[in-house]
Amino acid sequence: MPTVRPLGPGAVDVEVDVNGMRAPLHVPPHRTLLDALRDDLGLQGAKKVCDEGTCGACTVLVDGRPVYACMTLAVTCAGRSVETVEGLARDGELHPVQEAFVAHDAFQCGFCTPGQIMSVVALLRANATPTADDVMRAVSGNLCRCGAYPNIVEAALAAARKATK
Amino acid sequence: MKPFAYVRATSVAEAARLLGAGSAAMAGGTDLLGLMKGGIAAPARVVDLTGIDGLRGWSRERGAGLRIGALTPLVDLETSDQLARHLPIVRAALADTATLQLRNAGTVGGNLLQRNRCWYFRDEAIPCWLKGGTRCFASEGENEHHAVIGTARGCNRVAPSDLAPALIAHDARVTLVGARGTRSIALADLYTDPALHSRDEHTIKRGEILTEVHVPEAGLQRRGTYLKAMERKTWSFAVVSVAAAARVRDGKLRNPRIVLGGVAPVPWRVEAAEAEIDGHPFSDELARRAADALLADAAPLAKNGYKVPLAKELVRRALAAIAAA
Numbered sequence: 001m002p003t004v005r006p007l008g009p010g011a012v013d014v015e016v017d018v019n020g021m022r023a024p025l026h027v028p029p030h031r032t033l034l035d036a037l038r039d040d041l042g043l044q045g046a047k048k049v050c051d052e053g054t055c056g057a058c059t060v061l062v063d064g065r066p067v068y069a070c071m072t073l074a075v076t077c078a079g080r081s082v083e084t085v086e087g088l089a090r091d092g093e094l095h096p097v098q099e100a101f102v103a104h105d106a107f108q109c110g111f112c113t114p115g116q117i118m119s120v121v122a123l124l125r126a127n128a129t130p131t132a133d134d135v136m137r138a139v140s141g142n143l144c145r146c147g148a149y150p151n152i153v154e155a156a157l158a159a160a161r162k163a164t165k
Numbered sequence: 166m167k168p169f170a171y172v173r174a175t176s177v178a179e180a181a182r183l184l185g186a187g188s189a190a191m192a193g194g195t196d197l198l199g200l201m202k203g204g205i206a207a208p209a210r211v212v213d214l215t216g217i218d219g220l221r222g223w224s225r226e227r228g229a230g231l232r233i234g235a236l237t238p239l240v241d242l243e244t245s246d247q248l249a250r251h252l253p254i255v256r257a258a259l260a261d262t263a264t265l266q267l268r269n270a271g272t273v274g275g276n277l278l279q280r281n282r283c284w285y286f287r288d289e290a291i292p293c294w295l296k297g298g299t300r301c302f303a304s305e306g307e308n309e310h311h312a313v314i315g316t317a318r319g320c321n322r323v324a325p326s327d328l329a330p331a332l333i334a335h336d337a338r339v340t341l342v343g344a345r346g347t348r349s350i351a352l353a354d355l356y357t358d359p360a361l362h363s364r365d366e367h368t369i370k371r372g373e374i375l376t377e378v379h380v381p382e383a384g385l386q387r388r389g390t391y392l393k394a395m396e397r398k399t400w401s402f403a404v405v406s407v408a409a410a411a412r413v414r415d416g417k418l419r420n421p422r423i424v425l426g427g428v429a430p431v432p433w434r435v436e437a438a439e440a441e442i443d444g445h446p447f448s449d450e451l452a453r454r455a456a457d458a459l460l461a462d463a464a465p466l467a468k469n470g471y472k473v474p475l476a477k478e479l480v481r482r483a484l485a486a487i488a489a490a
Contacts, residue, residue, distance in 0.1 A: 004179065006210060009168035029171035029211065032198070052199055053267060054400075065240070065269040071198045072270065075171050076213060119265070140399040141264025 007075065016077045018043070019087025027074050034058045034069035037084060045085035045114040056142030059115035060084045066122045066141075085114035088121065097121050100159035101152075108146035116142045120156045128164050132157060166201045173213040177220075177374055181344045183212045184372045190214055192236055193270035195263075196279040204289030205280075205296070214274075220376055225251055231385060233378040235274030235339075239328075243268060252380060254389035254408060258331035261393050264400045274375040277329055277339070277355065278367055281322035281430075282402050283311065294319045295364055308466040310404065313473055314429040316464050320359040322366075323427045329356070330408035330424035330432045331391050335384035343373035352378065356431035366430075387420070388413050390486045392479045394427075403427040405476045409483035411442075418442050418488060423459055428476055435459045447488040449481065456480035 008029040016023045018041060027036050034051075037043045037060070046069050047057035053071040060069045061083040088095035097120050100106070107113040116139055123130055123138035130138070135156040136149075144152065174180035184190055189208035191197050192215055200206035214220075220236040223245075231251055233242070242248055243259040262268060262276070285291045285302040292298035303311045303321045311321040324330075329352065337352040350368070355375075357363045369375060389410030395401035403426045411421035421442055425433040438458035442451050456477035463473045 004172055004175065004183075006170040006172035006183075008170045009209075012171075028168055030166045030168050030201070032166075052202060053195060056264070056266060059266055066266050067270045068195075068266045071195050071267075073171070073194060073198070073211075076173075076194070076215070138265060141266045 012075065014075050014078045016074070016079075017081045019083055020081075023082075025074055029073060029075045031074045032070050033060070033062075033072040033074045033077055033082065036074035037069060037082070040074075043084050043086050047111055047114060049111065054143075055112070056115045056119070056139075057112050059118045059142060061118055061122055064122065064125070066119050068141075083118070083121075085117055088117070095121065096162055097124065097156070097159045100155040100162070104151045104155035104158055105148075106151040106155035107144075107148050112142055112144045112146075116144065116152055120152075120159065123156065124160055124163065128160060130156065130160055166198070167207045169201075169208050170210045171213065172210065173216040175216050175218075177217055177342050177376060178344075180212055180214055180217060180374050181342065181372050183210070184374070185210075186371070188212055190374065192272040192275045193238070193267075195267050195271045196275060200280060203287055205287060214374065223248060228382060230379055230381040233273055233380075235272060235375045235377055237273050239263075239268040239271045239273065239276060240265065242273065251385060252335065252389075254331045254334065254391050254410065255328070257389075257391040258327040258393075258408065261395065261399070261401075262327045273328065273378060276326050277332075277352070277378075278369065278375060279325060280366060282325050283322045286322060295322065295359075295366075297364065304466060307468065309468040309471075310402075311466055311469055312429050313463045313465040313469055313476075314433055314460070315358070315360065315462075316466055318359045318430075319362065320430060321466065322359075322430050324356060324430060324432050325402050325426070326432075327391070327393065327403060327406060327426065330406060330426045331389065332378060332380065333424045333432050333434065334389055334408040334410040334422040335380050335387055336422070337384065338379045338381070339375055340377040340379065341369055341373045342376050343370060349379070353432060353434065359430050383420075384410075387411050387422070388487050388490055390483050390490075392483050392486075394475055394479060405472050405479055407476065407479040407483045409480070409487055411487055413487060413490070416446050416488070417444055418447055418484065419444055421484075423455060423480055423484070425459065425476055425480075428460075428463070428472055433459070435461070437461075442484065447484070449485065452481045452484040453477070455484065
């Protein structure tokens with residue numbers, strides 16, 4: 001039987017697709033996706049807050065699904081697509097969800113915002129006409145200590161309305 | 166997190182071979198990473214199971230029950246309308262399981278094999294019995310989330326999974342594959358009672374991989390429901406949960422199952438409680454008698470006596486919901 005060779009524990013080469021671009025990483029297997037994004041790739045949109053999968057500030061999309069980057073190993077993302085808040089704007093124009101967050105004052109301190117936005121972006125891709133309940137469920141894994149929830153829900157619904165108009 | 170070697174297995178046999186001493190199996194990683202970050206687990210090698218084909222998705226075969234692959238992400242079960250028709254309790258149980266981010270990463274096998282949430286266990290500085298120490302720090306400590314049944318034993322943890330009680334209520338079995346062969350056990354037998362003096366929470370052996378959940382035909386014929394009490398409305402482990410299922414005909418619950426989460430170190434079931442209602446015309450009084458029998462062995466700790474009436478009321482409501490549906 002052919003044997004697969006374990007990688008590490010030292011740094012290994014991993015290639016991830018980050019925001020549509022090839023991102024070669026040289027990281028040890030215990031490096032989280034969050035640390036790889038922030039420290040190795042300089043993408044500091046995803047925030048490191050609880051670092052234990054309870055707050056949602058590090059939410060990114062892996063193969064289109066929102067996950068906690070702090071609870072994901074970078075090495076497991078080899079060959080997969082990772083989307084962060086930095087990848088949303090196009091040609092200097094904010095993504096419609098980002099615009100809606102600004103228009104509806106959906107943040108105060110802004111620390112949870114990149115994660116909230118990624119959760120909403122994933123929701124709207126799967127469900128173009130969400131209810132307020134759908135939005136609340138979609139962002140229930142993203143804590144906002146400022147309590148901007150009502151405006152986050154408004155922003156998400158407004159972005160959905162605008163996209164389907 | 167301590168450094169480790171990483172290997173992505175491509176078959177169950179290969180994974181079984183790679184899972185030697187000092188190794189940890191990983192699927193979604195949402196529990197393992199927490200344990201590694203907390204210093205509770207420090208494997209020298211992590212074996213990633215997600216490259217194994219054939220362990221994702223579910224299938225229904227007429228007359229042969231329902232099979233769920235262990236690597237199926239929780240979200241795939243939660244969002245399947247078709248599965249909700251065959252086994253609605255799964256969606257009910259997963260609706261309040263963790264968050265979308267965790268249900269996207271977390272798998273069926275990982276959910277069934279997750280470690281408990283006791284804060285003394287999860288604190289690496291505390292040498293509790295489960296980690297090889299001599300005593301349970303919850304027995305005289307902050308024990309509001311701990312067990313109310315089995316509390317005279319070595320460990321007052323509670324079974325944390327939502328899926329486990331739900332599937333046990335439908336007589337689910339699990340397949341465990343290791344280098345020495347394959348075995349099928351009742352899901353209920355995957356959980357280790359600390360009275361057996363085992364410091365393993367699960368009966369899965371080193372080198373074994375949980376590959377599949379099987380719900381037999383008889384289990385599918387039961388109508389089931391799952392109720393969960395949480396400290397807040399979302400993203401919270403059960404304070405108490407109840408899974409109940411039975412065949413319902415002519416106002417009678419037949420062959421019922423009532424399984425509690427959050428009250429004992431294992432998903433808690435008492436056959437005498439089920440016998441109270443089995444085949445009798447259903448009534449509120451009967452449901453209360455079953456709930457009393459299910460909690461008959463309760464001996465709460467100083468701060469968790471509230472769980473007993475909470476569990477009894479949830480049992481009453483769950484049975485009433487099945488009878489009325």
